[in-house]
Amino acid sequence: MKDTSISTDIRDTAGVIGNDNDGRLTLALVGNVNVGKSTIFNQLTGLVQETGNWGGKTVELKEGTLSHHGLQIDVVDLPGIYSFATYSVEEQATQEYILTQKPDVIINVVDATSLERNLFFTLQLREMGLPVVLGINYNDIARKKNIRVDTNLLQEILGVPVVDTIAIKGIGVHELVDAALEFLDEPVNNTSRLKYGIEVENRIDKLLELLNNGLSEMPSRWQAIQLLEGKNPALSADDKEMSAIVMTAEKLAGELVSMHGEDISTIIAAERYALAASITEKVISRKEAARKLSDIMDNIMLHPIFGYFIFFLTLAAILIVVSLFGEWVTGVIEGFFESIKPEIAGTAMDIFWNGGVIGFYAALIVAIGFILPFFLILSWLSESGYLPRIAFLMDRPCHTIGLHGMSSIPLIMGLGCNVPACMACRVMQNKRDRLIATFLTTMVPCAARTSIVLGLVGAFIGWQWAVGILFFQFLLIYVIGLILNKMMPSTSPGIIMEIPEYRWPSLKNVWRQAWFRFKEFLIIGVPLIVIGSVIIETMNVYNWLDYLTDILSPLTVSWLGLPAFTGVLLIFGILRKEANLALLFSFAGGAAITTIMTPLQMVVFTIVILIYIPCISTIAVLLKETGLKSTTLMVLAEIGLAILIGGIAYRLLGLFL
Amino acid sequence: MHNSTEEYLEAIYNLTRDGKAASTSEISKRLNISAASVTEMFKKLAGEDYISYSPYHGVTLTNKGSALGKKMARKHRLLERFLFDNLKIGKDKVHNEACAMEHTLSDEAERALCLSLKYPDRCPDDEKMIPPCDLDFATCQECREWNKGNFEELQKRKKEVIPLLELKASREATIAFIRGGKGMLQRLCDMGLTPGTKIRVSRIAPLKGPVEINIRGSKLALGNRVAGNIFVEAPDKIEQEERKG
Numbered sequence: 001m002k003d004t005s006i007s008t009d010i011r012d013t014a015g016v017i018g019n020d021n022d023g024r025l026t027l028a029l030v031g032n033v034n035v036g037k038s039t040i041f042n043q044l045t046g047l048v049q050e051t052g053n054w055g056g057k058t059v060e061l062k063e064g065t066l067s068h069h070g071l072q073i074d075v076v077d078l079p080g081i082y083s084f085a086t087y088s089v090e091e092q093a094t095q096e097y098i099l100t101q102k103p104d105v106i107i108n109v110v111d112a113t114s115l116e117r118n119l120f121f122t123l124q125l126r127e128m129g130l131p132v133v134l135g136i137n138y139n140d141i142a143r144k145k146n147i148r149v150d151t152n153l154l155q156e157i158l159g160v161p162v163v164d165t166i167a168i169k170g171i172g173v174h175e176l177v178d179a180a181l182e183f184l185d186e187p188v189n190n191t192s193r194l195k196y197g198i199e200v201e202n203r204i205d206k207l208l209e210l211l212n213n214g215l216s217e218m219p220s221r222w223q224a225i226q227l228l229e230g231k232n233p234a235l236s237a238d239d240k241e242m243s244a245i246v247m248t249a250e251k252l253a254g255e256l257v258s259m260h261g262e263d264i265s266t267i268i269a270a271e272r273y274a275l276a277a278s279i280t281e282k283v284i285s286r287k288e289a290a291r292k293l294s295d296i297m298d299n300i301m302l303h304p305i306f307g308y309f310i311f312f313l314t315l316a317a318i319l320i321v322v323s324l325f326g327e328w329v330t331g332v333i334e335g336f337f338e339s340i341k342p343e344i345a346g347t348a349m350d351i352f353w354n355g356g357v358i359g360f361y362a363a364l365i366v367a368i369g370f371i372l373p374f375f376l377i378l379s380w381l382s383e384s385g386y387l388p389r390i391a392f393l394m395d396r397p398c399h400t401i402g403l404h405g406m407s408s409i410p411l412i413m414g415l416g417c418n419v420p421a422c423m424a425c426r427v428m429q430n431k432r433d434r435l436i437a438t439f440l441t442t443m444v445p446c447a448a449r450t451s452i453v454l455g456l457v458g459a460f461i462g463w464q465w466a467v468g469i470l471f472f473q474f475l476l477i478y479v480i481g482l483i484l485n486k487m488m489p490s491t492s493p494g495i496i497m498e499i500p501e502y503r504w505p506s507l508k509n510v511w512r513q514a515w516f517r518f519k520e521f522l523i524i525g526v527p528l529i530v531i532g533s534v535i536i537e538t539m540n541v542y543n544w545l546d547y548l549t550d551i552l553s554p555l556t557v558s559w560l561g562l563p564a565f566t567g568v569l570l571i572f573g574i575l576r577k578e579a580n581l582a583l584l585f586s587f588a589g590g591a592a593i594t595t596i597m598t599p600l601q602m603v604v605f606t607i608v609i610l611i612y613i614p615c616i617s618t619i620a621v622l623l624k625e626t627g628l629k630s631t632t633l634m635v636l637a638e639i640g641l642a643i644l645i646g647g648i649a650y651r652l653l654g655l656f657l
Numbered sequence: 658m659h660n661s662t663e664e665y666l667e668a669i670y671n672l673t674r675d676g677k678a679a680s681t682s683e684i685s686k687r688l689n690i691s692a693a694s695v696t697e698m699f700k701k702l703a704g705e706d707y708i709s710y711s712p713y714h715g716v717t718l719t720n721k722g723s724a725l726g727k728k729m730a731r732k733h734r735l736l737e738r739f740l741f742d743n744l745k746i747g748k749d750k751v752h753n754e755a756c757a758m759e760h761t762l763s764d765e766a767e768r769a770l771c772l773s774l775k776y777p778d779r780c781p782d783d784e785k786m787i788p789p790c791d792l793d794f795a796t797c798q799e800c801r802e803w804n805k806g807n808f809e810e811l812q813k814r815k816k817e818v819i820p821l822l823e824l825k826a827s828r829e830a831t832i833a834f835i836r837g838g839k840g841m842l843q844r845l846c847d848m849g850l851t852p853g854t855k856i857r858v859s860r861i862a863p864l865k866g867p868v869e870i871n872i873r874g875s876k877l878a879l880g881n882r883v884a885g886n887i888f889v890e891a892p893d894k895i896e897q898e899e900r901k902g
Contacts, residue, residue: 087844393862496880
């Protein structure tokens, strides 16, 4: 591929050392949070992933392959970033990727509706002399707000290719790749029109001159500006020439400080913003906008009374919809399999039907009836822009446990699945906040666990009990938050978060996002449950189960008052939480679960399942995010709590059930 | 009695934070001084143009009185912070200690204390906000880096500043001063909140909740404490009256 050598040249001029993978091109998508990077990524690669609409939803870099006019291109979607002076762990990841992996072209996606702030980051990319192609997204929303961006002029000023896109409709997305390829053929990298105030600019020039004379390495505006700001990562202490330059930089910075009467970092940020503002002024034509729908909606959604009312109504509606839908799906699937049920005769037939078939349809009920609707609703909410509003509303309540609003987002996401929710905790800047939020997130009943509450307690005892148990769980999370806050007092100053426009989610995107997570339940969860169910039924038929259940019986039978067989469920539940309900169905062998468990046992069992241990996938994420020590502590704490609370519930609730 | 002038002004400053006038009985209770003596002192302070006093309506501070009252409140709370954080003196004792020390703390020592405590924003006992200093700096980093000349050469702020939290909703103002460490300042600047920028508060959630602002054409949410450390140029006097009324 002829492009490789050219692209390496560009990198060298940029003062960044070229890499080298097997000659395949890499395009990296970068930009502020909520600019539609993930949507563009989906459109390009067809590989489905999260495309949320709140501060830092894209938690891990996603890679995909694009085949463009017969060319195989790697596309990487990086977490949202506002500045190279990084703040959160996520932003660090993006910065590190750009600096160390050196993608061939950086596609900087910007939001047409808030161009000024978006260009602030673009200017940093330009200072670094990186190969950039700009994609202006949300042109549809901008039009509605009477904002028009003059793409040609912007291209001229920035000195890089600029492409208009409406990512959600796939418009301009492939043109972005064309522009990136053209760029590699014929690099456009003209920074001549990107100048800051004359005082700052003169000093940058002086430093550039020194850097040119003193070092063989290619200098860049970025290095000069970093030096001015008193930051220089590439400096070795014994380098005399370099330390002379650093001293000059300090002197120059001192002059600026006394001239502007501000500290140097603030001066540089203000210069960048001044330039971003003047560019925005030039390229945008804006007619007087009518009062925006988004503002009117916020008057209700963020209202100190109605706002919370709507929030709780939303949560209640989610539970009601899911439980009604789950009940209906259960009826349909069970009815179908009951109608084709053959005469059970002989051991093999018993294992096949009571183990395999019942395991299979029970798994389907949990997956389709409970997990899928949860994922659909949550992905719709996150696409709509409602989640940052929840963070705003919950900011005050979160302060009582020393966290801030941002942490309510992983907690809400945890209702779907704890795995991505734990990863979402990375948007928090403070380590202590991240740790507490992650711990609390693992306690949030995920769709799989809620399916047990709704499908077992809700279906066989009554919805009041189901709601009661969920309420208790949330109360427990809050109390644990209070305790953790006492142990590790808060030091964090609070949120600084963008509030995006509301967007009507594209159903295609919502479906793709939900399907991405759901697929995993189908591919891994269902077979695992069928296998587990067959194994258990086999052991049951040959009376081997007793050995296993005997070991656990002091705990399950004596302390928790549960039937002995639940010991097996608790062990399988570590692998997949949804296995608990599914395997219960197969234990009952087609009969109603009420024949094998009393209502009290159902409640105690459900409480224990909700608390006892994060599933194996969550534990894996915890290890990665918080380390071995914290993970071990969290798991042990949860096991201890489950045993303690389960035992108390058995003794206390026995008075009512 | 210079000390008592300072004590009175500090007390009136604290009691008039809500925009209402302070009454003789409130001051008398707070300073544990008889109502008669308080009335006497009010007349004296009014004579020196520190307060405007009308019998039965209570007192409010003049600009001159407000500047001194605010300064005393600031010194008092900085000292409390120092006594609590560095000298580990109990929360219940710091108030009285600080009361005794505040009158002898020079302005230069006040600045040095603030820098060494890393620009604290709340006092330890009742979590009240420490008022900003009256020096003409846009950020604490700038103050930290200022190292030429004598303290006496430092300029005073030309316009009064108020925390963003006290700005009336949907009114625009210019960011004049940001209090806080390097990390917080950098983040605020990166998000567009550079000193000199116009900012509009569109919503303040009740019970010390977060604040929604409009800046550079986009909407941001700031935690209550963050917003409390961003100061804007106070609106003109007429608007202030409006705000109080």
